[in-house]
Amino acid sequence: MRVLQVASEATPFAKTGGLADVVGCLPDALSRLGCDVTLVIPAYREVLSKGFEIEHTGLSFEVPLGTRRLQAQILRGRLPGCSAMVFLIANDECFDRPTLYGGAEDYPDNAERFIFFSRAAIELAARQDRPFDIIHCHDWQTGLVSAYQKLLYRSSPMLSQSRTVLTIHNMAYQGLFWHWDMLLTGLDWKYFNWQQMEFYGQLNLLKTGLVFSDAISTVSPNYAREIQKAPGGHGLEGVLASRSDVLRGIVNGIDTTVWNPGSDPHIPRLYSAHDFDAGKYAARVALAARLGHAAPDARPLVAFVGRLVEQKGVEFIVELMSRMAGSGRAHFIVLGTGSRSSEEALQRVAASFPGTIDLIIGFDETLAHLVQAAADMMLMPSLYEPCGLTQLYALRYGTIPIVRATGGLVDTIVDTTPETLHNKTANGFSFTAFDSLALEHALTRALDAHRNRELWSGLVQQAMGQDWSWDASAREYLQLFRETQARTPATVR
Ligand code: ADP
Numbered sequence: 001m002r003v004l005q006v007a008s009e010a011t012p013f014a015k016t017g018g019l020a021d022v023v024g025c026l027p028d029a030l031s032r033l034g035c036d037v038t039l040v041i042p043a044y045r046e047v048l049s050k051g052f053e054i055e056h057t058g059l060s061f062e063v064p065l066g067t068r069r070l071q072a073q074i075l076r077g078r079l080p081g082c083s084a085m086v087f088l089i090a091n092d093e094c095f096d097r098p099t100l101y102g103g104a105e106d107y108p109d110n111a112e113r114f115i116f117f118s119r120a121a122i123e124l125a126a127r128q129d130r131p132f133d134i135i136h137c138h139d140w141q142t143g144l145v146s147a148y149q150k151l152l153y154r155s156s157p158m159l160s161q162s163r164t165v166l167t168i169h170n171m172a173y174q175g176l177f178w179h180w181d182m183l184l185t186g187l188d189w190k191y192f193n194w195q196q197m198e199f200y201g202q203l204n205l206l207k208t209g210l211v212f213s214d215a216i217s218t219v220s221p222n223y224a225r226e227i228q229k230a231p232g233g234h235g236l237e238g239v240l241a242s243r244s245d246v247l248r249g250i251v252n253g254i255d256t257t258v259w260n261p262g263s264d265p266h267i268p269r270l271y272s273a274h275d276f277d278a279g280k281y282a283a284r285v286a287l288a289a290r291l292g293h294a295a296p297d298a299r300p301l302v303a304f305v306g307r308l309v310e311q312k313g314v315e316f317i318v319e320l321m322s323r324m325a326g327s328g329r330a331h332f333i334v335l336g337t338g339s340r341s342s343e344e345a346l347q348r349v350a351a352s353f354p355g356t357i358d359l360i361i362g363f364d365e366t367l368a369h370l371v372q373a374a375a376d377m378m379l380m381p382s383l384y385e386p387c388g389l390t391q392l393y394a395l396r397y398g399t400i401p402i403v404r405a406t407g408g409l410v411d412t413i414v415d416t417t418p419e420t421l422h423n424k425t426a427n428g429f430s431f432t433a434f435d436s437l438a439l440e441h442a443l444t445r446a447l448d449a450h451r452n453r454e455l456w457s458g459l460v461q462q463a464m465g466q467d468w469s470w471d472a473s474a475r476e477y478l479q480l481f482r483e484t485q486a487r488t489p490a491t492v493r
Contacts, residue, residue: 001034001035001036001133001134001478001481001482001485002035002036002038002130002131002132002133002134003030003035003036003037003038003132003133003134003135003136003481004037004038004039004040004121004125004132004134004135004136005023005026005027005037005038005039005040005084005136005138006039006040006118006121006135006136006137006138006142006145007019007023007039007040007041007137007138007139007141007142008041008042008100008114008117008138008139008141008142009023009041009100010023010024010039010041010079010086011023011024011025011255012024012050012052012080013041013044013046013047013050013052013077013086013088014041014042014044014046014047014100016100016101017169017307018169018219018252018386018387018388018389019138019139019169019170021252021254021255021389022138022167022169022219022252023039023041023138024079024255025253025254025255025470026470026473026474026477027039027079027082027084028079028081028082028083028084028470029253029470029471029473029474030474030477030478031082031083031084032471032474033474033475033478035478035481037083037084037085038084038085038086038087038132039079039084039085039086039087040086040087040088040089040121040124040125041086041087041088041089042088042089042090042094042095042113042117043073043075043088043089043090043091043095044095044096044097044100045095045096045097045098046099046100047088048090052077053077053078054075054076054077054088055075055076055077056073056074056075056076057074057075057076057087059073059074059124059127060072060073060074061120061123061127063116063119063120063123064119064186065112065115065116065119065184065186066183066184066186067183070091070093070094070116071091072089072090072091072116072120072123072124073089073090073091074087074088074089074090074124075087075088075089075090076088081257087124089117089120089121089124091116091120094112094113094116094117095113104339104340110175110177111175111177111181111184111203111205112181112184114140114141114142114144114175114205115144115181115184115185115205117141117142118141118142118143118144118145118148119144119148119186121142121145122135122145122148122149122152122153122159125158125159125162126153126156126158126159127158128158130158131157131158131159131160131161131162132158132159132162133161133162133163133481133485134162134163134164134165134481134484134485135149135159135162135163135164135165136164136165136167136477136481137164137165137166137167137209137213138166138167138169139167139168139169139170139173139175139206140173140174140175140204140205140206140209141175141205142166142209143166143175143205143206143207143208143209143210144185144205144208144209145164145209146164146166146208146209146212146213146214147185147187147191147197147208147209147211147212148187149162149164149212150164150212150489150492151187151188151191151212151492152186152187163214163215163481163484163485163487163489164212164213164214164215165213165214165215165216165217165480165481165484166209166210166213166215166216166217167216167217167218167219168206168210168216168217168218168219168227168386169218169219169386169387170386171206171227171232171233171234171236171386172234172311172384173206174199174204174205174206174207174234174235174236175204175205175206176199176202176203176204176205177202177203177205178202178203179192179198179201179202179203181203182197182203185197185203195211196208196211196212197211199235199236200235204236206236207236207239210236210239210240210243211239211243212492214246214484214487214489214490215246215247215248215480215483215484216240216243216246216247216248217247217248217249217250217477217480218247218248218249218250218386219249219250219251219252219386219387219408220249220250220251220252220386220387220407220408220410220411220412221248221249221250221251221411222249222406222407222408222410222411223249223384223385223386223387223407223408224247224248224249225249226384226406226407227240228240228241228244228247229241232384246484246487248476248480249411250473250476250477250480251387251408251411251412251468251473252387252389252392252408252473253468253469253470253471253472253473253474254389254392254393254396254468254469254470255470256396256468256469256470259369259372259392259393259396259397260396261276261279261373261396261397261398261464264369264373266365266366266369266370266373267279267282267283267286267369267370267373268282268283268285268286269282269283271373271398272464273398273460273461273464273465276398276460276461276464277457279373280373280374280376280398281296283370283373283374284296284301284374286370286374287333287370287371287374290367290370291333291358291360296331296374297331297355299328299329299330299331300329300330300331300376300377300447300450301330301331301332301333301374301375301376301377302330302331302332302333302375302376302377302378302379302402302443303332303333303334303335303371303372303374303375303377303378303379303399304317304332304333304334304335304336304378304379304380305334305335305336305368305371305372305378305390306336306380306390307336307337307338308336308337308338308339308342308343308346308361309338309339309342310339310342310383311382311383311384311385312336312338312380312381312382312383313380313381313382313383313404313439314336314338314342314345314346315342315345315436316381316435316436316439317334317346317379317381317436317439318345318346318348318349319436320379320381320436320439320440320443321349321350321353321357322349322352323436323440324440324443325349325352325353325356325357326353326356328356329447330356330377330443330447331356331357331358332356332357332358333357333358333359333360333371333374333375334346334350334357334358334359334360335360335362335364335367335368335371336360336361337361337362337363343361346359346361347359347361372393372394372397372399373397373399375394375397375399376399376400376450377399377400377401377402377443377446377450378390378391378394378399378400378401378402379402379439379443380401380402380403380404380409381402381403381404381431381436381439382403382404382406382407382409383404383406383434384406384407385403385404385406385407385408385409386407386408387407387408387411387412388403388407388408388409388412391403391409391412391413391428392412392468394463395412395427395428395463395464395466395468396463396464396466396468397464398460398461398463398464399463400427400428400429400446400459400460400463401413401427401428401429402428402429402430402439402442402443402446403428403429403430403431404430404431404432404434404438404439405430405431405432409430410430412468413427413428413430414426414427414428414430415428415429415430416428416429416445416446416449416459421455421458421459424462425462426459426462427459427462427463427466428463429442429443429445429446429449430442
């Protein structure tokens with residue numbers, strides 16, 4: 001099966017979050033199942049400046065964008081350690097910028113940039129010498145690809161038999177733009193209606209993808225259910241419910257070569273489930289040194305690593321630390337970057353407890369690995385969480401997740417109770433209420449459990465022994481692709 005993956009980011013080329021990790025791993029996992037996979041991403045400045053082996057293909061073509069025509073230059077590279085070919089679409093006006101999407105504010109021309117990218121990607125597919133069976137798109141940035149395939153490219157010999165699949169990584173980001181951006185798409189205004197591309201007077205690129213794709217997936221079964229209802233669907237619950245017959249939830253895998261305490265170059269002492277105590281202690285010493293402390297204290301280390309935004313429950317973490325940091329029961333470390341209000345709130349509470357809270361504002365992949373290895377517990381009090389990767393990395397590093405039971409956290413984390421301990425399914429602590437007291441209660445249960453060394457060791461070993469590699473997830477994607485290929489696509493008017 002020939003599969004084209006189209007996405008706006010992919011590890012290790014360019015990353016702002018979990019989407020990149022998924023897109024960076026899935027091609028290899030699908031290749032190992034016999035698929036012939038090609039990936040297309042934008043040639044951002046960040047990608048070109050990282051020293052990857054990237055060459056010009058010599059192919060270049062014009063892409064219509066409203067009344068203008070923009071040049072797309074096609075570059076070629078490879079995903080490290082994987083047979084999948086990567087095409088990079090270069091256009092300096094669109095992608096030669098300091099960041100992927102903008103800073104505190106999105107770039108004002110993100111509609112142009114990703115309409116251009118989507119149109120260039122489908123044009124590139126049409127110019128290949130062998131057809132693609134599946135075009136697998138990710139998130140709003142590629143929402144238009146399925147519309148182009150169905151409306152503009154249905155007579156292309158390379159694309160007429162292709163099926164499109166859209167994976168939603170987060171319903172909160174929909175690519176909403178003012179209605180005049182419809183002109184940039186080159187599609188007929190008749191599609192700008194509430195059943196197809198319009199959302200309350202605006203152009204909605206995610207909705208476009210949901211409507212025109214032959215199949216839809218999201219990154220966990222529980223999130224697939226949540227998004228068919230308010231508030232999980234962020235206004236698109238009706239569209240999703242109407243497509244429930246082709247909507248599937250598939251939990252993300254993790255890159256077990258990158259996230260592996262047995263081979264991680266970012267940690268001072270490699271470890272496994274049998275000697276996690278020694279490995280974690282060494283990581284804790286290294287982390288303390290890195291943060292300028294003389295030595296680590298003896299308290300359990302409770303961590304948060306992630307984007308500092310409302311979705312991640314940062315407010316709960318601030319409230320939790322304000323109440324608990326004075327108790328002396330735990331040391332906290334927060335690594336993240338995000339909204340100014342979240343960063344400032346964290347800075348205030350960290351300044352009040354300098355010996356107990358370490359706050360690192362920034363995006364630091366190496367430190368993320370060290371924190372995962374050093375910490376005893378990982379907080380994820382998310383308001384919603386499509387899948388979540390951080391808790392899966394935590395499990396692998398023997399860092400027990402403390403999560404709000406939402407989205408993919410429900411599918412991956414089993415609360416510790418006498419029963420789940422007995423049947424060996426426990427791997428974390430979870431709570432449901434939408435407040436910091438519930439988080440505090442879960443953390444207190446975890447800290448109590450941590451005092452029981454035998455119980456805690458069993459829990460850590462159970463967590464570290466679980467398999468969250470891509471193999472099972474890739475098999476589910478392949479099954480989805482096969483089913484989608486076998487279905488006759490709906491005709492679009
Ligand atoms: P999301 O995609 O919503 O941001 P996930 O848990 O799915 O959340 O994935 C987050 C990814 O980004 C993980 O790989 C995590 O380690 C990484 N990450 C987030 N913030 C930081 C940071 N400040 N420094 C290093 N890595 C980070």
